[in-house]
Amino acid sequence: MSFENLHLIEPILQALKSEGYTIPTPIQEQSIPIVLNGQDLLGCAQTGTGKTAAFAIPILQLLHATKSNQRGPKPIRALILTPTRELAIQIDESFAAYGKHTGLSHLVVFGGVSQHAQTNALRFGIDILIATPGRLLDLVDQRFINLSNIQMFVLDEADRMLDMGFIHDVKKVIAKIPAKRQTLFFSATMPAEIASLAGSILTNPARVEVTPVSSTAEKIHQGVYFVEKNDKRLLLLHLLKDESIKTALVFTRTKHGADKVVKDLNRANIEAEAIHGNKSQSARQRALNLFKNGQIRVLVATDIAARGIDVDDLGHVINYELPNIPETYVHRIGRTGRAGASGIAYSFCDGEEREFLRDINKLITKAIPVIEEHPYPMSMGNYNQQKTITQQVPSRRPMINNFRRERKWTGNNQRVNNN
Numbered sequence: 230m231s232f233e234n235l236h237l238i239e240p241i242l243q244a245l246k247s248e249g250y251t252i253p254t255p256i257q258e259q260s261i262p263i264v265l266n267g268q269d270l271l272g273c274a275q276t277g278t279g280k281t282a283a284f285a286i287p288i289l290q291l292l293h294a295t296k297s298n299q300r301g302p303k304p305i306r307a308l309i310l311t312p313t314r315e316l317a318i319q320i321d322e323s324f325a326a327y328g329k330h331t332g333l334s335h336l337v338v339f340g341g342v343s344q345h346a347q348t349n350a351l352r353f354g355i356d357i358l359i360a361t362p363g364r365l366l367d368l369v370d371q372r373f374i375n376l377s378n379i380q381m382f383v384l385d386e387a388d389r390m391l392d393m394g395f396i397h398d399v400k401k402v403i404a405k406i407p408a409k410r411q412t413l414f415f416s417a418t419m420p421a422e423i424a425s426l427a428g429s430i431l432t433n434p435a436r437v438e439v440t441p442v443s444s445t446a447e448k449i450h451q452g453v454y455f456v457e458k459n460d461k462r463l464l465l466l467h468l469l470k471d472e473s474i475k476t477a478l479v480f481t482r483t484k485h486g487a488d489k490v491v492k493d494l495n496r497a498n499i500e501a502e503a504i505h506g507n508k509s510q511s512a513r514q515r516a517l518n519l520f521k522n523g524q525i526r527v528l529v530a531t532d533i534a535a536r537g538i539d540v541d542d543l544g545h546v547i548n549y550e551l552p553n554i555p556e557t558y559v560h561r562i563g564r565t566g567r568a569g570a571s572g573i574a575y576s577f578c579d580g581e582e583r584e585f586l587r588d589i590n591k592l593i594t595k596a597i598p599v600i601e602e603h604p605y606p607m608s609m610g611n612y613n614q615q616k617t618i619t620q621q622v623p624s625r626r627p628m629i630n631n632f633r634r635e636r637k638w639t640g641n642n643q644r645v646n647n648n
Contacts, residue, residue, distance in 0.1 A: 235261050238290055240330035245286075248326055254279030256439040261287050264413060269434035271427055272415040278439050281323045284309075284383050284413050289328040291381065292356055296332065302354030303334065304378035309359045310402060311385040312393050314339040314510055315517065319539055320385070321359045333357060340364040341510040348373045362390070362398035369405060379406040384430070387416035387423050396422065403430055418556055448571040449562055452600040453586065458579040460605040461549060462493050467604060468547070468575065469499055469527070476520065477545040479529045480561050482552065487529045490549060494527055501527035532557055540564070548576035551585040555592040575600075580607070 232245050232253055245251075253261070256278045263270050264287035274280045288307050297303070311317050321337035328335065335357035338347045344364070351373050358365075358374070368374045382403075384390070390399055414427050414434070427434075456464050468474065481487045484505040494501040502516035502525050520528040521540050532552065543565045552558050558576075565572025576597065578586050590596050 230258055236265070237261075237286065238293065240293065241286060241290055241327060244327050244329050250282075254283075254439075256280050256437060257283045257286070259437045259439070260284065263435045263437070264288070264411070265290060267291075267411060269411060269431045270413045271431055271434040271436045272413070273419060273436070273438040274415065274417065280385075280415055281320055282327065284385075284415070285320070285323050285327055288357065288381055288383070289324070289331050289333060292333055293331045296356075302352065303356055305355055305358045305374065305376065306378055307357045307381040307383070308376065308379050308402075308406065309357070309383040309385060310362060310365070310399065311359065312361065312389045312395055313386075314341060314361060315504075315513065316386065317359050317361055318514070324357055324359070328357075335359065338364050338368060339510070340367075344368065344373075362395045362402060366398060366401060376402075376406045379410055381411045381413070382406055383413045383415070385415050387414060387426065388418045388420065391420065391423055396426070399426070417560065449565060449574050450572070451562065451574045451576070451597045453576045453578050453597045454600050454603055455607045456577050456579060456603070456605050457607055458581065461577050461579070462490070464577060464603060464605045465490070465547065465549060466493070466497050466499075469494075469497075474545050475526070476523070476540070476543055477527050477547050478520075478540070478543060478564050479527055479547045479549050480552070481529060481531060482550045484531055486550060487531055490529045491527075494529075499527060500525040501529060503529045505531040532561070544572060546572065546574045548574070551576055551578055551582045551589070553585055555585070555588040558589045559593065 230253060231251060232242060235253065235258070237245075256272065256274050260270060260272060260280075260283040264284065270284075272280060272283065274283075292306055309320055311320060317337050317339050321335060324335045333356045334354070336347070336350050336355045337359040338344075338351075339361040340363050344367070347364075348368070348371075351368070365374065369376065384399065387399075390396055412431055412434075414431055416423050416427070419427075454464060465479070469477070479490060479501075481490060484503075484507050487503040487505050491501045491503045502519060504513050504516045508516070516525070516528060519525045529549075546562050546565045548558070548561060552561065562572075562574035565574060576586075586597070
């Protein structure tokens with residue numbers, strides 16, 4: 230199926246063509262007709278499935294059909310609520326790309342920066358607002374934003390809203406928008422509180438579920454290294470000697486850990502930057518842009534700051550520290566192998582992380598292969614304990630060779646969008 234089969238208007242088709250998008254992802258193929266039909270939607274999809282376009286494209290089409298030519302500030306008609314600044318910026322960029330021929334205006338607002346530029350833009354009126362909860366409520370309280378004309382509401386990454394403690398703010402926002410509206414609700418997981426929230430704000434929704442969170446992309450080659458905690462730094466430097474690793478997104482559990490890894494890499498003359506909650510918005514955006522543009526080889530991130538990172542052709546994700554929440558592992562490695570591409574995900578596991586690895590294997594219903602061939606193996610006592618958790622593979626070389634073959638094959642195919 231092509232985007233033409235989804236009955237999209239010419240201005241949007243023209244924009245998609247210029248972006249190089251020809252084939253909709255499964256969630257786009259299923260969701261776009263539902264939204265265009267005016268129905269509420271409950272989407273269960275993990276990162277990298279293309280859900281941003283799944284709601285942005287039909288919103289643009291519906292708003293374009295009812296666009297007014299009246300003079301004066303325009304009321305906000307669509308609100309997209311998302312948990313992090315990076316994800317909000319990414320969504321705004323998607324609306325800019327898909328809607329550049331529609332004449333619709335959009336704005337992104339988030340905290341951590343001065344509100345002056347945001348409030349100036351609001352005075353002229355906008356059609357679509359993308360926002361994080363805290364800054365949105367601040368601007369509503371200051372009467373810079375009026376939500377009484379909202380026709381379409383998107384709650385994106387609902388489970389992450391819960392993880393970050395934003396659910397109460399989300400409920401405050403919902404109380405301020407009209408009860409009569411079309412609501413699109415997206416979450417990678419459905420814990421009880423999120424399921425309850427969905428039930429309270431959706432009316433007879435259609436449900437679309439693509440790639441359950443317990444699964445990992447088939448084309449992501451995974452491997453785990455058993456390594457002593459103090460040797461992780463040396464193992465990372467060893468891996469990065471491989472010139473085939475053009476770019477790598479490295480995950481740590483803490484902000485301090487991210488900064489420490491960057492210092493170690495910089496001392497070894499490897500260009501790297503950190504992105505986490507203690508960094509200013511300008512510093513985070515600068516680091517992300519440097520990584521996207523290929524000016525730095527390694528981006529080190531914590532989980533919250535990494536939400537919304539979308540980098541074309543990211544070949545490697547490295548879990549320097551395993552996450553203590555198994556679903557987070559799936560989100561992390563989903564930054565590579567996006568929208569049908571191939572990727573490699575390595576994980577370092579020390580003696581204190583055995584339980585984390587066991588939980589991950591249980592969630593994804595398979596054992597991550599062990600990579601035994603490396604210069605910093607565990608002591609035999611620790612290794613034998615780790616060995617019982619997962620299976621073994623003799624070397625990482627077959628994994629890399631397979632990956633290269635698949636990259637060569639997919640490189641000749643049409644591009645599929647992953648926004």
